[in-house]
Amino acid sequence: MIRLKFLSCRQHLPGDYPNLEFEGAPVRLVHLAEMTSGLPDNIPELAPFLNEGGMDGAPALISERWRTYSNAELLSDLETVTLVNRPGAMTRHSNVAATLLGIILETVYGEPYEDLLAHYIETPFGMAAGAGNERAGDMASGYNGGHIAMPPLDGRYILSAGGLRYSSADMARFVLAQLEASGDAIRLSQQPTWGPERNAAGFNWWISTSTDGGRVLRTSGGTFGSSSYVEVRTDLDYGIVLLTNRSGAEGALYEFAALAFQQIDAGRRGSERPAT
Numbered sequence: 062m063i064r065l066k067f068l069s070c071r072q073h074l075p076g077d078y079p080n081l082e083f084e085g086a087p088v089r090l091v092h093l094a095e096m097t098s099g100l101p102d103n104i105p106e107l108a109p110f111l112n113e114g115g116m117d118g119a120p121a122l123i124s125e126r127w128r129t130y131s132n133a134e135l136l137s138d139l140e141t142v143t144l145v146n147r148p149g150a151m152t153r154h155s156n157v158a159a160t161l162l163g164i165i166l167e168t169v170y171g172e173p174y175e176d177l178l179a180h181y182i183e184t185p186f187g188m189a190a191g192a193g194n195e196r197a198g199d200m201a202s203g204y205n206g207g208h209i210a211m212p213p214l215d216g217r218y219i220l221s222a223g224g225l226r227y228s229s230a231d232m233a234r235f236v237l238a239q240l241e242a243s244g245d246a247i248r249l250s251q252q253p254t255w256g257p258e259r260n261a262a263g264f265n266w267w268i269s270t271s272t273d274g275g276r277v278l279r280t281s282g283g284t285f286g287s288s289s290y291v292e293v294r295t296d297l298d299y300g301i302v303l304l305t306n307r308s309g310a311e312g313a314l315y316e317f318a319a320l321a322f323q324q325i326d327a328g329r330r331g332s333e334r335p336a337t
Contacts, residue, residue: 068089068090068091069081069087069088069089069090070087070088070089070090070092070093070161070165071087071088073165073168073169074136074139074165075136076136076140078139078140080140080141080142080143080144081139081142081144082144083099083144083146083147083148084147086147086148086149087148088100088144088148089148089149090162090165091149091254092148092149092158093158093159093161093162093165094162094254094264094265095152095254095255095262095263095264095265096152096153096154096155096158096262096265097148097149097150097151097152097153097255097262098144098148098153098155098157098158099144099145099146099147099148099150099153100142100144100145100155100157100158100161101142101143101145101155101157102153102154102155102156102157103156103157104135104138104139104142104157105126105130105138107119107123110122110123110126116205117205117207117209120205120211120212120285120286121212123285124212124213124214124215124216124285125212127214127216127218127219128215128216128218129216130216130218131218132164132218135157135160135161135164135218136164139157139161142157149255152255152256152262156219156222156223157222159221159222159223159265160218160219160220160221160222162221163220163221163222166221174192174220174221175190175192175193175220178190178191178192178225181246182235185238186234186235186237186238187234188227188231188234188235189227189228189231191225191226191227191231192220192224192225192226194215196226196228197213197215199228200213200226201287201306202286202306203284203285203286203287203306203307203308204286204306204307204308205285205286205307205308205309206307206308206309210286211284211285211286211308212285212286213226213284213286214284214285223282223283223284229302229304232291232302232304233302235291235302236291236293236300236301236302237300239251239278239293239295239300240293240295240298240299240300242295249264250263250264250265250266251263251266251268251276251278251295253268258270263278265280266278266279266280267279267280271294275294275295275296275297276294276295276296277292277293277294278291278292278293278294278295279291279292279293279315281311281314281315282311283308283309283310283311284308285308286306286307286308287304287305287306287307287308288304288305288307288308288309288310288311288313288314289302289303289304289305289311289314290302290303290311290314290315290318291303292318292322294322297326299322299325301318301321301322303317303318
């Protein structure tokens with residue numbers, strides 16, 4: 062953790078990138094992982110695609126552009142970026158930060174991102190591969206709120222930001238591994254690195270405290286035709302994964318997860334009452 066807090070991401074990039082600094086504060090690796098980098102959400106900017114295709118047509122244009130966009134192009138375009146705010150000051154969604162972290166991991170370990178996933182996450186947790194098109198036949202078609210079919214995000218550029226595709230069984234194994242927390246890396250990822258104790262951020266987890274003092278880990282995300290929500294309560298040995306093939310449904314999934322937990326927790330508490 063100490064090294065992550067102090068290592069600048071520029072140490073692992075093929076250039077100086079003086080723009081990856083705000084008022085003397087550089088973008089560090091921990092900022093990429095905890096969503097406080099100050100980097101913009103997307104490179105290339107999505108506005109031109111929205112202007113050309115509108116809300117319904119832009120996703121296909123964006124997906125096709127990301128399919129041909131390379132890491133080399135990103136690193137070149139990164140030289141023109143202006144940080145939105147001081148790194149570490151506030152959380153802000155950034156596909157660029159997640160993609161950049163994936164590139165840095167490949168540089169540090171000298172292996173493709175897909176191989177790192179398999180070695181450190183998928184194989185140990187018993188999950189099938191989340192990258193590539195081997196399971197394309199099992200994919201559900203995604204739709205936007207207007208019931209219009211949306212394209213998949215299958216470009217390698219977006220892989221570490223939103224291109225991984227897992228089944229509910231895979232995600233159940235992921236949650237089980239989080240609950241068991243048998244390795245130092247998992248335990249480290251669940252620790253707050255930014256924000257107040259009751260509403261903090263960790264390594265792509267939102268970390269909060271429940272009304273009964275327990276720790277709650279949450280994360281959510283979505284693509285043009287899908288939404289997901291994951292919640293883990295380590296003190297209760299409880300986790301839930303919700304996946305849907307509709308975009309923009311993260312809020313509804315959060316509400317559904319809260320309702321499900323209330324009902325499950327009520328049943329658990331009822332079973333713990335002594336017989337009369």
